[in-house]
Amino acid sequence: MTGNLYQPINAAVVDIIEESPTIKSFVIAPETAFGFATGQFVELTLPGEGEAPFTPSSSPAVTEQMEITIMKAGRVTALLHECDKGQPLGIRGPYGTGYPVDEFAGKHVYIVGGGVGLAPIRSLFLTLVDRIGDFKSVVCRFGARTPEDFIYKSTLFGAWQKLDGVDIKLTVDKANDDWDGPVGVVTKILSRKDIDIKNAVAVVCGPPVMMKYATVSLLDFGFSPAQVYLSMEKNMSCGVGKCGHCMLGKYYVCKEGPVFTFEQIAKYPSLWD
Amino acid sequence: METAFISRLRPLLDAIAETMDVYTPREVGEHYVYSRYHGSNSPDPQWNDVRTCTPAKDFLFPPREMASAFPQPVGPVAVKPFAVFGLKACDLRSMEILDRVFREDEFEDSFYAARRQAMFTIASDCSCPGDSCFCNVLGGKPYPESGFDLCVSSVVDGYLVEGGSPRGKNFLFSHAKMFGDVPDALLNERAQHREGVLQRLAQAHADLPLDVPPKNVVEQRYRSEIFDEEARTCVECQACTRVCPTCHCFYLYDTKQKDYFAKMKMWDSCMRVGYAQVAGGANPRKILGDRLRHRLMHKFVWFFDRYGVEMCVGCGRCIDAETGGIDIRRVLRRLNDELSDTDRTTVKATT
Numbered sequence: 001m002t003g004n005l006y007q008p009i010n011a012a013v014v015d016i017i018e019e020s021p022t023i024k025s026f027v028i029a030p031e032t033a034f035g036f037a038t039g040q041f042v043e044l045t046l047p048g049e050g051e052a053p054f055t056p057s058s059s060p061a062v063t064e065q066m067e068i069t070i071m072k073a074g075r076v077t078a079l080l081h082e083c084d085k086g087q088p089l090g091i092r093g094p095y096g097t098g099y100p101v102d103e104f105a106g107k108h109v110y111i112v113g114g115g116v117g118l119a120p121i122r123s124l125f126l127t128l129v130d131r132i133g134d135f136k137s138v139v140c141r142f143g144a145r146t147p148e149d150f151i152y153k154s155t156l157f158g159a160w161q162k163l164d165g166v167d168i169k170l171t172v173d174k175a176n177d178d179w180d181g182p183v184g185v186v187t188k189i190l191s192r193k194d195i196d197i198k199n200a201v202a203v204v205c206g207p208p209v210m211m212k213y214a215t216v217s218l219l220d221f222g223f224s225p226a227q228v229y230l231s232m233e234k235n236m237s238c239g240v241g242k243c244g245h246c247m248l249g250k251y252y253v254c255k256e257g258p259v260f261t262f263e264q265i266a267k268y269p270s271l272w273d
Numbered sequence: 274m275e276t277a278f279i280s281r282l283r284p285l286l287d288a289i290a291e292t293m294d295v296y297t298p299r300e301v302g303e304h305y306v307y308s309r310y311h312g313s314n315s316p317d318p319q320w321n322d323v324r325t326c327t328p329a330k331d332f333l334f335p336p337r338e339m340a341s342a343f344p345q346p347v348g349p350v351a352v353k354p355f356a357v358f359g360l361k362a363c364d365l366r367s368m369e370i371l372d373r374v375f376r377e378d379e380f381e382d383s384f385y386a387a388r389r390q391a392m393f394t395i396a397s398d399c400s401c402p403g404d405s406c407f408c409n410v411l412g413g414k415p416y417p418e419s420g421f422d423l424c425v426s427s428v429v430d431g432y433l434v435e436g437g438s439p440r441g442k443n444f445l446f447s448h449a450k451m452f453g454d455v456p457d458a459l460l461n462e463r464a465q466h467r468e469g470v471l472q473r474l475a476q477a478h479a480d481l482p483l484d485v486p487p488k489n490v491v492e493q494r495y496r497s498e499i500f501d502e503e504a505r506t507c508v509e510c511q512a513c514t515r516v517c518p519t520c521h522c523f524y525l526y527d528t529k530q531k532d533y534f535a536k537m538k539m540w541d542s543c544m545r546v547g548y549a550q551v552a553g554g555a556n557p558r559k560i561l562g563d564r565l566r567h568r569l570m571h572k573f574v575w576f577f578d579r580y581g582v583e584m585c586v587g588c589g590r591c592i593d594a595e596t597g598g599i600d601i602r603r604v605l606r607r608l609n610d611e612l613s614d615t616d617r618t619t620v621k622a623t624t
Contacts, residue, residue, distance in 0.1 A: 004348045004383055006340035006525065006536060047343040047534035050527050052552065074552030090343055090536075208555055235551045237525050240380040243541070244522035245549060247567075250575040269496075270557035 005240050008045050008090025009034065013083055014065065019151035020144075023116055024081055025057065025069040030091050033063040038127040039098030039120060039231070039259045043239050044068060045090030046083070050076035053095075053236040055120035055258065057152075059127060069119035069151060095239040095254050099124050099203065099229065105134045108195040112214045114143045114186050114206030118151050120231055121205050125160070132165040139194050140168040143186030143210070147172050147179045167194075187213050192221035205231040212272040215262055225263035232257050232265070277445050277452030278459060280431035282318045286310055286358060288448050293354040293393060296332070298325050304593075307331070307357070320427060321359040322401035324588055328518035329364040330371060332357055333388045336515075340384070340525060340538035349384040356393035358425075363408045363588040365396055365420035367518030373580045374521055384538075393440065396421035398467060402474055405589025407602055409474045410481050413587055416467045426463045433463055481602055483609045487583060491573040494608040494615075500569070501562030503604050506597035509561070511542035513591035513599070514568070519584045522548075543568050569604065 011034075015027035028044075036042065038060050045051040052074070058067035072081050101124070109128060113121045121140075128138050140160075144150040150157075150170065161168050171182040171189045182189050186206070202223050204214045211230055218228050234246035236254040246253035249268040251260070265271060279285050286295055290312050297318045298305035304326035310318060332355070341347060368389070375385035399406070399415035408415060417424045422441035426433040433455060436442035445452065483490055514520040524541040527534060541548060544564050550556040558564045576584035585601070592600050 004341060004346070005380060006538065007346045007348070008341060008343070008536075010344055045343070045527060045536065048527050048529035051525060051536065077552060088344065090341075207553070233551055233553070233555070235549065238523070240382075241377070242374050242380070242382065242521065243524060244543060244571070245524065245541070247549075247571065247575065250578040270563070273555055273557040273559075 006092070006238070008043070008051075008092045011089045011091045013085055013087040013089060016083075016085060017067075019069060019153070020149045023069060023071045023149075023151050025067050025151070026080070026083075027065055027067050028089060028091065029065050034066065034091065034094075035063045036060050036066070036094035037098040038101060038123045040094035040096045041236065041239075041254075041258055042066075042068070042091050042093035042095070043236070044080075045092070046076060046079055047088060047090060049079050051090075051092075051237070052076045053239070053254075055123065055231070057119040057122040059123060059130065061127075061130065069116060069122070071116040093239060095236070096258050097256060099127075099259055101127055104128070104201050106136065106199075108136045108200035109138045110195050110200050110202040110218075111138065111140045112142075112186060112190065112202065112204045112206070112218070113140070114210040114214075115145070115149065116151065117206030117210070117231070118142060118156075121203070122152055124203065129163060129166065132163070135165065136199065137195065138166045140166070141171075141186055141189050141194075142168070143171045143173070143189075143206070145173045147176055185213070186210060187217045190214070190217050190221070197222045197227075201227050201229060203229045203231075208233065208272040219262075225266055226261050228262040229259050230262055230265070231259055234258070275442070275445075276433055276435040276455050276460070277449075278428075278431055278455050279434055279452050282320065282358075282425075282432065284451055285425075285432075285434065286318050286356075287312050288451060289356045289393065289395070289444070293356050295356045295358065298359040301326075305359070310358070318358065320400075321397070323399055323403045323406065324361040324363055324590075325359065326516070326590070326593070328516055328588075328590060329357070329360055329368055330518050330521065332392060333368065333371060333385055334375070334521060334523075334540075337537055337539040338384060339535050341536040343534040343536075345533065349387045352387045352391040354391045354393060356395055358395040358397070360394050360396045360417075360421070361399050361588075362396070362414055362417040363406075363586040364518060365394065365417055366408075366413060366586045367588070368394075369420055370519045370576075370580075370582060370584055370586070371521055373582070393423075394421045395423045395425060396437075397425040398427065398463075399470055400427055400466065402470060402477075403589060403593070404477075405592035406474065406587065407478055407481065407589055408587035409471065410478055410483070410602070410605075411487065411583060411585055411587040414467075415470045415474055426466070428459050428462050428466070433459060478602075481606055483605065484613055485609075487573045487585075487605060488577045490605060490609045490612055491569050494612050495566070495570065495574075497608055497611055498562075499604065499607050499611060500566040501560070503599050503607075504561040504565040507544070507561050507565065507599060508597050509544060509546070510596045511544050512594035512596060514542040514544055515540060516590040516594045518588060518590065519572070519586060543571065565599070565604075569601075
């Protein structure tokens with residue numbers, strides 16, 4: 001008898017961080033060490049209630065705990081938001097292929113993120129920063145609806161901005177009195193002059209409409225479809241390429257994704273729906 | 274012994290029932306469905322001249338089962354060996370298709386694998402294919418050639434029983450006393466029956482010659498309005514995907530039991546509106562025509578690209594079950610004709 005694909009490992013919530021009015025980060029400790037590659041996702045079970053896919057936002061270097069940042073978006077995520085420390089959970093995975101970080105070596109990494117899309121990006125960012133010398137630069141262009149809606153505020157507005165080899169610019173759709181940065185959608189702060197495009201990759205993660213327009217801008221700048229990495233949001237359920245829910249053309253997002261180059265998936269219609 | 278003769282089905286099934294549960298087809302209305310065979314307590318087993326109404330996947334991938342539990346984990350329960358009589362060539366092909374999904378090396382579904390391992394397949398020839406059968410259009414034949422433990426063919430005064438696997442051949446060998454010899458005349462009779470049924474199928478589908486393989490037909494007419502037109506009569510009953518022997522979509526959902534939590538695995542259907550919807554509300558296939566398009570693309574293009582075989586065996590169950598009258602043969606033929614017309618127009622335009 002082989003192992004049961006659908007049996008989660010028992011885990012528990014050890015800490016909860018309020019990130020924004022609708023987003024919380026959960027620090028989760030699985031009973032046994034749980035490794036993952038940055039960009040891979042896990043299936044998180046709230047026992048008796050439901051299961052949903054999330055990409056951990058913590059560094060893959062830490063295996064005894066992981067952080068998962070969750071926006072209140074549906075039934076299961078709303079119930080997760082009501083949980084307290086100590087809440088038992090189940091966790092399956094990791095699934096998918098994640099970001100090919102080794103292929104980014106020697107290049108500029110141009111990261112475009114929006115909203116809760118910063119969650120997978122944080123894990124990637126921490127991975128890149130751990131070996132920052134391997135990359136020409138790490139350039140981040142992040143957007144949020146309002147300054148309050150940014151997640152990871154303390155590091156995003158602070159420590160990350162001061163890192164060598166890292167260039168971060170932030171924008172908001174709607175400013176408040178404290179905001180003196182750019183106002184507008186994230187594509188407004190993208191510029192072809194930010195990096196040497198010939199020697200770069202772009203990583204995009206955020207709401208579908210933001211991904212769509214960011215991809216259009218990047219292609220317009222001269223990125224080839226093979227240089228643009230997208231995190232596709234589908235309702236991955238089984239995680240192992242069987243249940244069918246996350247099909248994107250011939251791909252199972254849960255197996256070949258959730259990170260795809262635009263070249264892989266450009267031909268499929270309803271890509272952004 | 275490769276092939277043997279037996280005059281009645283009952284002693285054959287009784288011998289098999291000594292060591293395993295046996296399921297046989299039973300005629301209900303216009304169709305056959307499976308029921309448990311209890312030896313002398315059951316009426317004489319029936320010969321199904323066509324595939325059953327319900328798909329073989331029922332035995333391997335039940336409509337609902339417990340997939341995991343919390344806090345105490347579960348694995349697949351031990352499966353008692355069981356035999357299924359009357360599986361047709363299309364059923365065997367459908368199981369090979371499901372094998373590709375559920376028995377993948379890296380991600381084997383242990384529930385499926387345990388049942389598949391425990392299943393003894395007693396296939397049989399189709400003596401009278403149904404009006405909806407079109408296995409021949411998809412490269413199938415109305416008689417099994419591989420993938421069975423035993424294969425039974427109806428001949429005058431009895432049945433030929435062929436061993437296809439070591440398990441099946443061992444059975445014939447160890448029960449040699451039950452069987453008679455097979456003269457060439459009976460083998461010839463079987464061959465003639467088979468050829469006759471094959472020709473009948475070919476005649477029945479004389480109007481369904483696809484000019485190119487179904488993969489090309491569907492892929493090249495992907496944007497056709499035919500999908501929307503055909504979907505107009507769909508009532509979203511999802512019967513097409515439930516009776517399909519190759520459709521294998523499922524969803525996992527969590528339940529609260531008295532003193533534990535369970536994760537259940539239940540058949541799902543890509544024809545259901547919320548099937549691909551994500552928590553944020555985005556849904557790539559809100560329109561019925563898009564869902565029909567997706568179903569055919571999955572069956573004929575994407576599954577083929579991944580596994581090298583179509584995810585359709587031409588059993589016609591979906592045609593029988595269709596509440597809205599969508600005939601997958603008609604959809605394929607219309608797409609094929611549209612493709613031919615387009616090709617002709619393109620040729621004309623370039624000359």
